[in-house]
Amino acid sequence: xxxxxxxxxxxxxxxxxxxxxxxxxxxxxxxxxxxxxxxxxxxxxxxxxxxxxxxxxxxxxxxxxxxxxxxxxxxxxxxxxxxxxxxxxxxxxxxxxxxxxxxxxxxxxxxxxxxxxxxxxxxxxxxxxxxxxxxxxxxxxxxxxxxxxxxxxxxxxxxxxxxxxxxxxxxxxxxxxxxxxxxxxxxxxxxxxxxxxxxxxxxxxxxxxxxxxxxxxxxxxxxxxxxxxxxxxxxxxxxxxxxxxxxxxxxxxxxxxxxxxxxxxxxxxxxxxxxxxxxxxxxxxxxxxxxxxxxxxxxxxxxxxxxxxxxxxxxxxxxxxxxxxxxxxxxxxxxxxxxxxxxxxxxxxxxxxxxxxxxxxxxxxxxxxxxxxxxxxxxxxxxxxxxxxxxxxxxxxxxxxxxxxxxxxxxxxxxxxxxxxxxxxxxxxxxxxxxxxxxxxxxxxxxx
Amino acid sequence: xxxxxxxxxxxxxxxxxxxxxxxxxxxxxxxxxxxxxxxxxxxxxxxxxxxxxxxxxxxxxxxxxxxxxxxxxxxxxxxxxxxxxxxxxxxxxxxxxxxxxxxxxxxxxxxxxxxxxxxxxxxxxxxxxxxxxxxxxxxxxxxxxxxxxxxxxxxxxxxxxxxxxxxxxxxxxxxxxxxxxxxxxxxxxxxxxxxxxxxxxxxxxxxxxxxxxxxxxxxxxxxxxxxxxxxxxxxxxxxxxxxxxxxxxxxxxxxxxxxxxxxxxxxxxxxxxxxxxxxxxxxxxxxxxxxxxxxxxxxxxxxxxxxxxxxxxxxxxxxxxxxxxxxxxxxxxxxxxxxxxxxxxxxxxxxxxxxxxxxxxxxxxxxxxxxxxxxxxxxxxxxxxxxxxxxxxxxxxxxxxxxxxxxxxxxxxxxxxxxxxxxxxxxxxxxxxxxxxxxxxxxxxxxxxxxxxxxxxxxxxxxxxxxxxxxxxxxxxxxxxxxxxxxxxxxxxxxxxxxxxxxxxxxxxxxxxxxxxxxxxxxxxxxxxxxxxxxx
Numbered sequence: 001x002x003x004x005x006x007x008x009x010x011x012x013x014x015x016x017x018x019x020x021x022x023x024x025x026x027x028x029x030x031x032x033x034x035x036x037x038x039x040x041x042x043x044x045x046x047x048x049x050x051x052x053x054x055x056x057x058x059x060x061x062x063x064x065x066x067x068x069x070x071x072x073x074x075x076x077x078x079x080x081x082x083x084x085x086x087x088x089x090x091x092x093x094x095x096x097x098x099x100x101x102x103x104x105x106x107x108x109x110x111x112x113x114x115x116x117x118x119x120x121x122x123x124x125x126x127x128x129x130x131x132x133x134x135x136x137x138x139x140x141x142x143x144x145x146x147x148x149x150x151x152x153x154x155x156x157x158x159x160x161x162x163x164x165x166x167x168x169x170x171x172x173x174x175x176x177x178x179x180x181x182x183x184x185x186x187x188x189x190x191x192x193x194x195x196x197x198x199x200x201x202x203x204x205x206x207x208x209x210x211x212x213x214x215x216x217x218x219x220x221x222x223x224x225x226x227x228x229x230x231x232x233x234x235x236x237x238x239x240x241x242x243x244x245x246x247x248x249x250x251x252x253x254x255x256x257x258x259x260x261x262x263x264x265x266x267x268x269x270x271x272x273x274x275x276x277x278x279x280x281x282x283x284x285x286x287x288x289x290x291x292x293x294x295x296x297x298x299x300x301x302x303x304x305x306x307x308x309x310x311x312x313x314x315x316x317x318x319x320x321x322x323x324x325x326x327x328x329x330x331x332x333x334x335x336x337x338x339x340x341x342x343x344x345x346x347x348x349x350x351x352x353x354x355x356x357x358x359x360x361x362x363x364x365x366x367x368x369x370x371x372x373x374x375x376x377x378x379x380x381x382x383x384x385x386x387x388x389x390x391x392x393x394x395x396x397x398x399x400x401x402x403x404x405x406x407x408x409x410x411x412x413x414x415x416x417x418x419x420x421x422x423x424x425x426x427x428x429x430x431x432x433x434x435x436x437x438x439x440x441x442x443x444x445x446x447x448x
Numbered sequence: 449x450x451x452x453x454x455x456x457x458x459x460x461x462x463x464x465x466x467x468x469x470x471x472x473x474x475x476x477x478x479x480x481x482x483x484x485x486x487x488x489x490x491x492x493x494x495x496x497x498x499x500x501x502x503x504x505x506x507x508x509x510x511x512x513x514x515x516x517x518x519x520x521x522x523x524x525x526x527x528x529x530x531x532x533x534x535x536x537x538x539x540x541x542x543x544x545x546x547x548x549x550x551x552x553x554x555x556x557x558x559x560x561x562x563x564x565x566x567x568x569x570x571x572x573x574x575x576x577x578x579x580x581x582x583x584x585x586x587x588x589x590x591x592x593x594x595x596x597x598x599x600x601x602x603x604x605x606x607x608x609x610x611x612x613x614x615x616x617x618x619x620x621x622x623x624x625x626x627x628x629x630x631x632x633x634x635x636x637x638x639x640x641x642x643x644x645x646x647x648x649x650x651x652x653x654x655x656x657x658x659x660x661x662x663x664x665x666x667x668x669x670x671x672x673x674x675x676x677x678x679x680x681x682x683x684x685x686x687x688x689x690x691x692x693x694x695x696x697x698x699x700x701x702x703x704x705x706x707x708x709x710x711x712x713x714x715x716x717x718x719x720x721x722x723x724x725x726x727x728x729x730x731x732x733x734x735x736x737x738x739x740x741x742x743x744x745x746x747x748x749x750x751x752x753x754x755x756x757x758x759x760x761x762x763x764x765x766x767x768x769x770x771x772x773x774x775x776x777x778x779x780x781x782x783x784x785x786x787x788x789x790x791x792x793x794x795x796x797x798x799x800x801x802x803x804x805x806x807x808x809x810x811x812x813x814x815x816x817x818x819x820x821x822x823x824x825x826x827x828x829x830x831x832x833x834x835x836x837x838x839x840x841x842x843x844x845x846x847x848x849x850x851x852x853x854x855x856x857x858x859x860x861x862x863x864x865x866x867x868x869x870x871x872x873x874x875x876x877x878x879x880x881x882x883x884x885x886x887x888x889x890x891x892x893x894x895x896x897x898x899x900x901x902x903x904x905x906x907x908x909x910x911x912x913x914x915x916x917x918x919x920x921x922x923x924x925x926x927x928x929x930x931x932x933x934x935x936x937x938x939x940x941x942x943x944x945x946x947x948x949x950x951x952x953x954x955x956x957x958x959x960x961x962x963x964x965x966x967x968x969x970x971x972x973x974x975x976x977x978x979x980x981x982x983x984x
Contacts, residue, residue, distance in 0.1 A: 026504060
């Protein structure tokens with residue numbers, strides 16, 4: 001049943017651009033600072049110092065669910081009136097804060113200075129600051145800078161900027177290697193490592209590495225395989241260093257994972273037979289796991305509000321492997337180069353939208369009455385109260401969802417809200433179509 | 449520049465959002481970049497609100513900065529008015545918009561909308577959430593009541609004979625601490641006194657409710673952090689008196705009853721005479737089962753009003769010993785300092801989470817009464833904790849009725865402070881049978897599910913991945929001479945037989961005892977001599 005590599009031809013045939021609705025208005029999307037929430041767990045000897053306002057600090061702790069980690073490897077240097085009064089003093093202050101911080105955290109090997117909206121607007125030059133600090137601190141600590149500001153980046157673009165900031169530190173290395181780009185859960189990374197080894201693809205390096213000392217090199221024989229659809233700038237910076245981008249769909253679902261691995265295998269000229277031997281049993285296992293959720297999801301409609309840029313590959317997965325019907329696929333930012341192979345696999349009737357005008361988009365949600373709406377935490381409960389089932393999108397960024405052995409878990413994330421509603425409807429007699437607020441007396445609703 | 453890991457308060461515009469989100473028919477247009485919409489999830493997730501906060505964001509981007517961001521403000525105001533048809537509008541800026549100086553509020557006012565438009569100037573680089581909430585409520589109330597303010601010096605008309613006295617409840621907000629239930633509890637209390645609630649503002653209020661504020665005889669200033677500015681303006685403008693007591697705890701509730709009875713000119717005698725019986729907490733504290741609570745060391749930190757009230761309850765109604773009292777509310781720091789003096793401790797006024805952590809570790813309390821932040825500090829140090837103040841998390845917005853104000857509030861506080869502690873008899877067993885497989889050091893109280901994961905003592909946060917000041921803090925005061933006394937092996941062994949929740953204190957006291965006497969070695973005898981010296 002498995003044709004291990006059916007995609008490049010299909011992608012070439014459908015490269016004609018699908019129509020895209022471009023929206024400009026209020027965005028209900030996090031800014032790039034938010035990716036620090038997972039980056040700081042992945043990079044075990046790095047510290048992320050946001051140079052920004054109290055709002056930035058409040059944003060990250062709120063997005064992180066308020067205080068999950070007692071001693072986080074991130075913090076905010078909060079600008080005060082005094083810093084705004086004179087930039088020279090602000091630079092001195094920043095140096096002081098960094099030195100204090102590093103004294104407190106002698107385990108830190110990479111310090112990221114992260115620009116924010118206010119630091120960009122007052123033109124505080126963090127690249128210069130990094131240079132200045134490196135003169136004092138390198139090689140014990142490497143200081144790099146990038147922007148996670150909301151005026152320039154959305155949500156996952158923060159990770160892209162952070163990884164791109166590491167590229168200049170990568171040494172020249174012309175040996176043949178596979179470089180997998182984009183944060184993956186450790187467990188997923190280990191699974192892929194084993195599969196690549198079985199395929200004879202390697203050496204395999206990951207960007208980001210878990211520790212600073214493990215940072216890969218890059219050169220003309222580096223093949224770059226993106227693990228996430230939002231690492232476009234990093235990929236282009238690597239290509240500028242001589243690397244080759246391996247185009248592939250993303251490793252979400254059985255089909256996506258096979259196609260992703262196949263693209264890497266092709267770059268290593270792995271014989272089709274060998275690929276089949278390694279991949280087929282894993283793919284079958286993944287399909288078996290997916291089959292548990294098929295009945296719950298097949299034929300159901302799904303609406304993606306823009307959030308993490310994972311929307312396009314997720315819609316492809318839900319459509320092709322679980323038979324769902326994507327109505328609208330919103331993405332905060334469409335990087336055509338990175339999703340070329342994905343776009344070719346989307347159903348023609350789904351509306352693709354880029355950017356956001358949240359009120360107009362919610363009008364479309366209400367008109368379409370999707371069976372499932374994938375959206376951020378600010379919208380989920382209000383939509384549930386209107387009677388619409390939702391899936392919080394942030395869980396899709398915080399959970400291991402890539403690879404064969406997570407395909408079932410990924411499907412379950414979408415099936416769970418529907419299963420839950422069915423369960424509760426049985427218990428309290430509310431039919432799934434009625435709104436909870438209609439059926440339950442809600443004093444809070446009257447109060448506020 | 450201030451290095452911050454966690455912040456107690458959000459920026460001032462989040463305070464303004466709390467006012468808007470608490471009310472009906474009020475819309476807030478916020479000039480802000482992408483990302484600031486994060487604040488929506490505080491309302492929809494932590495408070496589980498079933499609607500989005502009524503806020504429209506302009507979402508300007510870098511490429512707009514060279515162009516016309518002011519036009520974007522006007523467009524957003526017009527669109528919000530069109531779509532939401534609010535009765536009043538707040539217009540302001542977040543931290544970044546403040547820097548580009550579009551004067552969003554003034555722009556909106558110039559559009560001559562047929563509703564009150566309140567421009568908000570909330571300096572994001574010097575002020576914080578509570579201040580923003582207080583300022584927003586004040587400006588909104590002032591704007592809506594502008595044409596009702598009488599000439600200065602006009603005395604209040606006397607209450608018509610036969611009309612029930614009326615009071616406003618000021619200050620409850622969404623994301624405040626237990627506001628929903630406190631309002632219900634205080635309303636019941638006033639009703640028992642024959643006093644009618646005229647308006648509750650801002651929680652659940654409409655613009656019309658604000659218009660009606662002067663129809664009341666006086667204001668109950670429930671949450672001074674949010675409503676003191678407004679209450680004091682209403683006093684100046686309308687000669688409306690307001691209450692000074694925060695009715696948290698049985699005694700404070702008695703005092704509020706007396707205070708409002710005087711303002712309303714009603715007799716509180718019946719209510720106060722029955723009050724002691726009404727408050728189960730008073731009896732529970734006196735029941736012999738509670739003996740073991742005597743002198744338990746408590747560290748209190750929170751917003752000023754809740755922290756002051758909690759410390760008083762701890763000392764006077766629970767029989768605890770307050771070993772630390774602090775606040776992140778600089779605006780009301782003076783009140784906290786005065787309260788701390790009454791408890792014989794130095795007030796900790798800071799919004800630096802690490803400083804609070806250090807102070808808690810050094811004080812070695814048995815119970816922490818704090819915010820969501822202190823919950824984490826306490827968990828890490830292996831100390832029992834109950835939350836008494838914002839900032840809160842989703843578990844601090846319970847489904848059940850659970851006020852902290854009024855007589856029922858006193859009952860709720862008794863339960864929620866005692867629950868995290870080990871029960872009295874269990875403590876004794878632990879002290880007697882040190883080697884028992886169930887009653888050993890690291891075992892949690894038997895009625896709590898979660899096993900204590902931390903080596904439960906302030907003396908050894910050894911699992912912490914890095915050197916934090918906390919590790920160094922507890923044992924020796926910084927003024928100590930270099931040659932600190934050493935523990936002999938059997939002294940150290942004996943120390944381990946002391947229950948973990950008092951061990952840090954025993955260690956500290958013994959070392960101080962030895963140091964003061966110039967002893968170089970601490971033996972078993974030194975330990976017991978110190979114990980006899982300090983007593984408990």
